Amino acid sequence: MIVAERKPFEEIKAMVAGYKRVLTVGCGTCVAVCLAGGSKEVATLNAELQLALGKDEISLGAATVERQCDMEFLAELDSLAVEYDALISMACGAGIQFLAERFPDKPVLPAVDTSFIGVNLDVGWYEEKCRACGTCVLGMTGGICPVTMCAKSLFNGPCGGTNNGSCEINTDQPCAWYRIYERLSAQGRLEQIMEVSPANDWSNQKPRKIIQPGYQERIKALQG
Amino acid sequence: MDMKSGSRLERVLKAGHFAFTGEVGPPRGANVEALKKKISYLKGKVDMANITDNQTAMVRMSSWAAALFCLQEGLEPNYQMVCRDRNRLAMQADILGAYSHGIRNILCLSGDHQMFGDHPHAKGVYDIDSMQLIAMVKKMRDEGKFQGGADIDEPPRMFIGAAANPFAEPFEWRVHRLAKKVKAGADFIQTQCVYNMAKIRQWVKRANDMGLTEKVYILAGITPMKSVGMANYMKNKVPGMDVPDEIIKRLKGVEKKKVAEEGIKIACEQIEEFREMKGIAGVHLMAIEWEHRVPEIAERAGMLPRPEV
Ligand code: SF4
Numbered sequence: 408m409i410v411a412e413r414k415p416f417e418e419i420k421a422m423v424a425g426y427k428r429v430l431t432v433g434c435g436t437c438v439a440v441c442l443a444g445g446s447k448e449v450a451t452l453n454a455e456l457q458l459a460l461g462k463d464e465i466s467l468g469a470a471t472v473e474r475q476c477d478m479e480f481l482a483e484l485d486s487l488a489v490e491y492d493a494l495i496s497m498a499c500g501a502g503i504q505f506l507a508e509r510f511p512d513k514p515v516l517p518a519v520d521t522s523f524i525g526v527n528l529d530v531g532w533y534e535e536k537c538r539a540c541g542t543c544v545l546g547m548t549g550g551i552c553p554v555t556m557c558a559k560s561l562f563n564g565p566c567g568g569t570n571n572g573s574c575e576i577n578t579d580q581p582c583a584w585y586r587i588y589e590r591l592s593a594q595g596r597l598e599q600i601m602e603v604s605p606a607n608d609w610s611n612q613k614p615r616k617i618i619q620p621g622y623q624e625r626i627k628a629l630q631g
Numbered sequence: 632m633d634m635k636s637g638s639r640l641e642r643v644l645k646a647g648h649f650a651f652t653g654e655v656g657p658p659r660g661a662n663v664e665a666l667k668k669k670i671s672y673l674k675g676k677v678d679m680a681n682i683t684d685n686q687t688a689m690v691r692m693s694s695w696a697a698a699l700f701c702l703q704e705g706l707e708p709n710y711q712m713v714c715r716d717r718n719r720l721a722m723q724a725d726i727l728g729a730y731s732h733g734i735r736n737i738l739c740l741s742g743d744h745q746m747f748g749d750h751p752h753a754k755g756v757y758d759i760d761s762m763q764l765i766a767m768v769k770k771m772r773d774e775g776k777f778q779g780g781a782d783i784d785e786p787p788r789m790f791i792g793a794a795a796n797p798f799a800e801p802f803e804w805r806v807h808r809l810a811k812k813v814k815a816g817a818d819f820i821q822t823q824c825v826y827n828m829a830k831i832r833q834w835v836k837r838a839n840d841m842g843l844t845e846k847v848y849i850l851a852g853i854t855p856m857k858s859v860g861m862a863n864y865m866k867n868k869v870p871g872m873d874v875p876d877e878i879i880k881r882l883k884g885v886e887k888k889k890v891a892e893e894g895i896k897i898a899c900e901q902i903e904e905f906r907e908m909k910g911i912a913g914v915h916l917m918a919i920e921w922e923h924r925v926p927e928i929a930e931r932a933g934m935l936p937r938p939e940v
């Protein structure tokens with residue numbers, strides 16, 4: 408899932424300054440699971456803003472949609488949004504942008520910092536796992552991402568700084584390539600990393616679009 | 632003799648001499664006089680000097696610029712390039728520029744993580760890694776092609792170096808990683824500073840057994856200990872460094888005034904052993920901020936005079 412963190416209150420407060428009627432929009436999917444931008448967090452943020460700014464300064468509304476990254480769900484907000492001067496979005500960066508696209512005449516303000524694609528280690532505890540590099544090499548690396556989990560995104564590690572299983576940056580951070588070696592060695596698959604892995608295709612350096620096979624015709628028609 | 636680059640280092644090694652190389656850290660500013668002074672200590676005493684590239688992620692004069700000063704002063708440079716600070720376009724452009732100014736050796740490195748230096752918030756580039764950099768320089772030289780595949784108008788002919796850390800865990804993997812660097816195109820290897828002789832013997836033996844030392848020249852890294860504090864720091868604080876307790880004991884066993892002397896003695900003994908070690912083609916002396924002692928160490932280690940090639 409996408410993991411985000413709520414922005415510091417002062418930063419949000421500064422962004423909404425001057426807007427009288429503000430609608431805070433949560434998202435019921437990833438950011439709700441990682442406790443950053445679901446309906447609960449919307450209610451908390453609104454309460455904090457109300458308390459800090461006072462009833463005369465601001466009037467706040469709340470709405471949480473299933474997914475802000477889906478136009479269908481954003482359409483539910485059409486009649487509500489017109490009543491507000493500005494929208495706060497608590498979705499990930501994708502959701503925030505889609506909301507802004509749906510209501511292009513409204514200021515849309517982000518209340519979270521979108522952090523990473525990660526996993527749930529425990530309630531409230533998440534770890535980054537993927538940088539969406541576009542050319543997944545997990546098959547070669549024993550299911551451990553060298554782009555994300557190695558501090559230098561090396562494709563032919565470990566580097567000389569690997570430190571008895573830890574990364575050179577920090578003894579609390581496992582060395583990804585040490586783990587890749589251990590796992591492949593245990594599986595008897597070290598030959599996977601014996602060859603030089605070629606320079607990566609960083610396709611994530613430009614905006615990307617995907618149309619799944621079978622949908623080309625339909626999308627063409629939609630685009631007119 | 633068939634030369635890949637014709638660099639002095641290549642000529643020394645191919646003639647079968649035991650190579651002796653040094654290191655110069657560029658200044659933290661535009662202090663050319665300080666740089667020239669460091670260079671003057673090494674000139675004629677080593678076959679070539681590594682010019683470090685923003686070492687420990689601290690900004691310094693760029694390694695190609697400092698390498699040019701080195702060249703002008705009559706000391707052959709080994710142009711270090713790390714993957715942390717530039718992408719493949721900048722790297723290839725710098726290699727072309729360095730080569731056209733007469734630089735003939737390059738050392739391909741990952742580089743210390745940016746968080747260690749004085750700009751910890753910088754974006755680390757790591758577009759390619761050190762292995763891919765080696766392969767890229769080889770492709771430029773041997774195929775006359777850029778990494779992207781286009782033809783190069785007058786390819787740069789570099790003698791390609793790489794680093795190896797024989798001590799980092801998993802030890803089993805180290806020799807395979809060396810093999811990968813050889814496969815990628817490394818002509819010579821400079822190792823991490825060696826203090827654990829037993830372990831390097833083991834590593835070199837494996838490299839011999841795998842036939843790697845017939846394909847690549849290995850120069851063992853030597854850094855004389857200046858003090859007990861330095862030895863402790865190297866042991867405990869520098870990732871990937873292996874300093875056995877005997878070394879620290881030996882340094883502690885002499886009068887405080889004589890610790891540096893003992894450090895040099897240890898270094899000379901190591902060099903002596905490396906000279907006889909099958910699979911080791913030379914030593915690389917990293918006398919960090921101790922360049923003025925290099926002539927003396929070279930003399931005492933029996934490395935002088937350097938051969939005419
Ligand atoms: S290799 Fe790329 S796509 Fe695969 S997990 Fe890592 S960043 Fe994600």
Ligand code: SF4
Nearest residue numbers: 557566574575582583
């Ligand atoms: S120590 Fe391991 S994880 Fe850290 S940068 Fe080096 S190879 Fe990557």
